[in-house]
Amino acid sequence: MGIFLAFPVLMIAAVIQAVLLPQTPLIGGGPNLVFLLVMAWSLNAPLPEAIFWAIVGGISSDLLSAVPLGTSALGLALLVFLVNILLNQFYGLGLLLLGLAGLFGTFAFEFYRLAALDAFQLFGYIPADAPFNITWGNDIANVIAPVMVYNVVSILPVYGLLRLLQRRLPRIE
Amino acid sequence: MRRRPVNRTPLLLVTLGVCLTLIVLSGGGTLRPLENILSIPLNALAGLFSGAGRAVSDLTAGQRSPEEQAQYIADLETQLARITGEVVALREIGGDYQRLADLVNYVSQNEGQEVVAADVIARDTISSLRTFVVNRGARDGVRVGMPVVTGQGLVGRVINVSANAARAQLITSEFSSISSRTQTNRVEGAVIGLASGALRMTLLPQGAQVQVGDLVLTSGLGGNLPPDIVIGQITSTRQFESDIEQSAEVRSLVDFDRLEIVLIVTSFEQIDLSVFEPTAIAP
Numbered sequence: 001m002g003i004f005l006a007f008p009v010l011m012i013a014a015v016i017q018a019v020l021l022p023q024t025p026l027i028g029g030g031p032n033l034v035f036l037l038v039m040a041w042s043l044n045a046p047l048p049e050a051i052f053w054a055i056v057g058g059i060s061s062d063l064l065s066a067v068p069l070g071t072s073a074l075g076l077a078l079l080v081f082l083v084n085i086l087l088n089q090f091y092g093l094g095l096l097l098l099g100l101a102g103l104f105g106t107f108a109f110e111f112y113r114l115a116a117l118d119a120f121q122l123f124g125y126i127p128a129d130a131p132f133n134i135t136w137g138n139d140i141a142n143v144i145a146p147v148m149v150y151n152v153v154s155i156l157p158v159y160g161l162l163r164l165l166q167r168r169l170p171r172i173e
Numbered sequence: 174m175r176r177r178p179v180n181r182t183p184l185l186l187v188t189l190g191v192c193l194t195l196i197v198l199s200g201g202g203t204l205r206p207l208e209n210i211l212s213i214p215l216n217a218l219a220g221l222f223s224g225a226g227r228a229v230s231d232l233t234a235g236q237r238s239p240e241e242q243a244q245y246i247a248d249l250e251t252q253l254a255r256i257t258g259e260v261v262a263l264r265e266i267g268g269d270y271q272r273l274a275d276l277v278n279y280v281s282q283n284e285g286q287e288v289v290a291a292d293v294i295a296r297d298t299i300s301s302l303r304t305f306v307v308n309r310g311a312r313d314g315v316r317v318g319m320p321v322v323t324g325q326g327l328v329g330r331v332i333n334v335s336a337n338a339a340r341a342q343l344i345t346s347e348f349s350s351i352s353s354r355t356q357t358n359r360v361e362g363a364v365i366g367l368a369s370g371a372l373r374m375t376l377l378p379q380g381a382q383v384q385v386g387d388l389v390l391t392s393g394l395g396g397n398l399p400p401d402i403v404i405g406q407i408t409s410t411r412q413f414e415s416d417i418e419q420s421a422e423v424r425s426l427v428d429f430d431r432l433e434i435v436l437i438v439t440s441f442e443q444i445d446l447s448v449f450e451p452t453a454i455a456p
Contacts, residue, residue, distance in 0.1 A: 015218040020225065047181065051188055059195075063212050064219070069204055070195025077188045081181065125200030 002041065002049050002169060006056040013037050014060035031150035033158075034061050035076065035109055039101045040159040042080045043087070044166055054080045067117055068125050075112045079105050095156075102155035103148055110144040272434045275324025279436060286399070287440035288322075289313050293432045294338070303346035303366065303429075305329075309437060310337040318397060318443035321435050325426035326403035327351070327391060328435055339437070343429055344404065345370045352394040353404055355387045364389060364404050364423055372405055372423040379419055383410050389423050396444025 013033040021030040034057040042050035058073025065072070079101070086097055118134050198204045280288055291307035309315050311334050321328040321341045329349070333340040342349055345366040353374060354361045360381040362374045377383055387407050393400030405425035412419040 011215060011218060015215060015222050019219050019222040023227070048184060051184060055188070055191070058192075059211070060215065062199075063208060063215050068196045069199035069208055070192045074189070074192035074196065077192060081185055081188075084181070120200060123200070125196075 002045055002166070003052050005165070005169070006053045010034060010037060010053065010057040011060050014057070014064055017061065018064040030147075031154040032106065032110070032147055034058070034072070035106065036102075036151055036155050036158045037162065038076050038080065039083065039105060040098070040155060040162045041166075042083050043098060043159065044163060047080070047084050050080045050084065051077055067113070068120060071116050071120075072113065075109050075116075079109060095159075098155055098159055099152065102152040106148045106151040107144060110147055111140075114139055114143075269434070272323075276434060276436050277324075279322060279324040285440070286438050288436040289315065289439050291315075291339070291435055291437055293435060301347070301368070303329075303343040303349075303370070304332065304340050305343070305432065306338055306340050307435060307437070308338055310335045310339050312336050314439045315339045315437050316439075316442065319441055320391075320398050320402060320438045322402060322438060323427055323432070323435055325428075326405065327398070327425075328427055328429070328432065330398070331437065341435075341437075344425070345372060345429055351398060351404065352392045353389050354392040355383060355407065356390055357384060357387045358382050361392055361394070362421075370429070372425055374407070374421045374423050375418065377419045377421060379412070379417055381419070383407060383419065383421050385409060389421075396446055399438065399441045 017030075017033045021033075024030060038050070038053050038057045041053050045053070054076035055073045058071070058076045059069060061072040062069045083097065083101060083105075090097070114134055114136075195204070199208065276290060280286070289309050291309040291313075293305050294308045295306035297304040307321075315331060315334050317331055317334055319331045321331060327344055329341045329343040329346070331339050332342045343366070344351060344364065347366050347368055349364075349366040351364045352361070353364045355374075358381065360377055360383055362377040364372050364374050367373055374383075374389055385407055389404045389407060391398045391400055391402045391404060403426070405423040407421045408424045410419060410421045
């Protein structure tokens with residue numbers, strides 16, 4: 001059931017991310033909603049379902065972005081694998097893991113996306129007439145750091161909402 | 174919740190394979206048609222959200238400190254005062270434009286006539302006399318007896334002239350009588366002013382056919398006014414068998430209470446008929 005829910009939830013989140021959040025006066029642009037939803041869902045979902053969420057969320061984000069399709073999906077999927085491994089290693093540390101995902105996961109994901117963008121420019125995957133000038137120090141301070149703060153603050157409420165939703169969904173064994 | 178062990182390696186390999194294939198194909202442009210199709214629902218959603226986004230943006234943009242709010246209101250009030258003044262001025266210009274357009278229309282329809290445009294600068298302090306003063310006088314070629322008109326028709330006649338001003342009598346004055354005729358049946362009569370400010374066409378022959386709605390024009394008889402200037406329109410007729418004549422109520426198209434700019438027909442001069450009047454022959 002969670003698989004079907006992925007489409008509307010993540011598509012709407014991606015659109016809100018691309019359309020609404022840039023218009024709000026938040027310093028640094030606001031939280032990464034798709035990232036938060038995928039991470040929060042993966043904490044209590046089977047791995048294949050969490051991977052599916054990562055791919056749908058990533059593709060939705062990429063469709064509204066200049067990066068090639070699959071870029072965000074790859075980053076989110078790798079993070080979901082990592083969370084799954086850690087959950088099995090450290091059982092009972094779910095919420096702590098959530099906080100860590102909000103902080104370090106955000107950093108890793110956003111850093112990966114900027115690095116991918118840089119690499120794609122190098123390989124000519126992004127049209128030369130729309131260049132992105134990535135200055136790492138500046139981008140980490142002004143782009144990644146604010147998103148980390150917003151994600152850490154937002155991940156617990158997002159997790160709470162999704163947990164309520166997950167409990168109401170019919171369980172398919 | 175303890176999870177059931179899942180063999181992660183094949184899943185990881187499949188995921189990596191799918192994502193890397195997507196990246197390579199998308200980067201190469203092969204997936205462009207698929208991306209366009211997948212973008213349709215997202216773009217539709219984006220369209221829906223953008224309106225809401227603008228509303229949110231406007232709402233948040235309006236958040237100001239009390240000092241900023243006070244300054245903002247003061248600025249708005251200043252702007253409002255300025256714009257109100259501009260609106261008043263523009264309405265005046267619009268009104269003047271309409272009046273001038275009417276006058277130009279009159280001039281273009283009466284090319285043989287020479288006219289002088291004049292501003293109404295005063296009205297008679299005794300309103301029942303129904304006269305007004307314009308800012309053109311003898312220096313501008315204005316003479317006593319010249320007709321005063323607007324685009325809507327006859328207004329009155331000049332009765333006094335000074336060097337730079339002239340007084341004219343409205344056709345609605347009780348002392349005004351104008352030789353006239355109906356446009357369709359050419360029935361002749363005289364339009365007189367009434368105490369109420371209305372116009373009445375009198376001296377119409379008893380058997381003449383006078384139609385409601387017909388236009389009343391100056392006839393030119395008597396030489397006091399040029400012929401064929403519109404006076405008004407017949408609104409009703411009165412006919413009594415005991416009378417030897419009939420009369421008709423006439424409504425002028427001119428708004429006499431709002432006269433601001435008028436035309437004085439300077440090419441017309443009253444004809445002196447006194448020479449034809451009978452005089453006593455000396456024995």
